[in-house]
Amino acid sequence: MRTSAFFSLVAAAFSVNAVPQLEKRAAPVIDDTTILNYALTLEHLENAFYTGGLAKFDEAAFVECGLPVWARGRFVEVGEHEKTHVQLLQTALGSAATKPCNYSFPYNDAKSFAALSQVLEGVGTSAYTGAAQFITSKAVLTTAASILATEARHASWIGSAVNKGPGWSGAFDVPLSLNEVFTLAAAFITSCPSTNPQLPVKAFPSLAFSSPAPGKQSTLTFNATGTSSSTPLFVSFFTGLSQEFAPLKNGKVTIPGDLLGTVYAVVTTNGTMADDSNIVAGPAVLSFPFNSDGNLISQ
Structure with a gap:
């Protein structure tokens, strides 16, 4: 976004405290199962974001905010991608899969929804990039790389076609650590099932x-x-x-x-x-x- 409203949205989105029960440190074991559950935690969040936002804003709401008439249809596709990512990871993890949490997202119209979508897809890209170093299975790494590429395509499309800005930041994306990503994600999480496996992460102050x-x-x-x-x-x-x-x-x-x-x-x-x-x-x-x-x- 080109206006100060974008910065206000981002500041509001990441200014809340992290969820207390998620800050508990588990044993610092990071294996492929841990990384898959870390990825599933993020995919659950994105899935909830698109499901909730698209249920709230119809095509007219997007047009009224000055967004392209076709934008909502593409966001529906993006949401379906995130839903598919959730299903794939749940299948891979089976009974060990973490369950979705309860979330709160600070959008109030289709324009702020699109702006926050750009932020979340960018964080998702940096999350997969940063986590790649921990994956040992070549099959898991290939799947993660495929999801990473799709998340990057989402971020690029939203940033350029929808929000009318650049579709990239430069020749490289930023790899973020597990804790850095969790800090950003925790801002939208209000509570989680107590039975969810604990991730070896902590949230830094906002x-x-x-x-x-x-x-x-x-x-x-x-x-x-x-x-x-x-x-x-x-x-x-x-x-x-x-x-x-x-x-x-x-x-x-x-x-x-x-x-x-x-x-x-x-x-x-x-x-x-x-x-x-x-x-x-x-x-x-x-x-x-x-x-x-x-x-x-x-x-």
């Missing part, structure tokens, strides 16, 4: 930016519980396969001026490499649309 723009200063909102006030903090911006850093001073950061597309940001105690061991808060999802000349589109 992170929000005020009016983020490349080259501009932004005020951050987060809870730095457990971090000393004297500890130097940095903001790491994940872009493609790289990280860019900026010091956090008095709750403010100057966002690097060269960032484009979808960027994930975390607060960290390490100024050279952010990972699960030193992340204080985040990730937050930032979007900086650009034109075909590679120039930032004014918000």
Whole structure:
């Protein structure tokens, strides 16, 4: 999206606390079953998102918001893909399959539904990319790669054809860790069945930016519980396969001026490499649309 409404939506979507019962750490065993249940957790969420949104908004609702007349029909196809992903993973896992949770999504019209869809599909792409390193079975890896490719196609179509922005952020997508993805997903989860298998993940505190723009200063909102006030903090911006850093001073950061597309940001105690061991808060999802000349589109 090209307006500040997109940033407001994203900030609202990821500003709630993670579900307490999901933060319990299981034994740190990450095998193919764990990864399949991790993927199924995300696919359940996406399936619920499309099922609920499409039941609420008909074709007229999409057109009234200025979206193409054919957009809803394509979103129906996307929703069917997510439903099929759920069915495949459930079949593969059998009785070990995690069950769907209860969810809450902050859309209020078809336009905000489309904007949040772009965010979720982007997170899904980064989730599969980041989890690939843990898969041992070639058959499972091939299936995950096939789902990953489809999630990326979804994100590209929604970003360009529907939301009229770029269909990609650059030559590479951002691989996110299990914990980083879970932090983003947990913002939409209100409760889960107690019988669900515990995933070896934790949610970091939420992170929000005020009016983020490349080259501009932004005020951050987060809870730095457990971090000393004297500890130097940095903001790491994940872009493609790289990280860019900026010091956090008095709750403010100057966002690097060269960032484009979808960027994930975390607060960290390490100024050279952010990972699960030193992340204080985040990730937050930032979007900086650009034109075909590679120039930032004014918000």
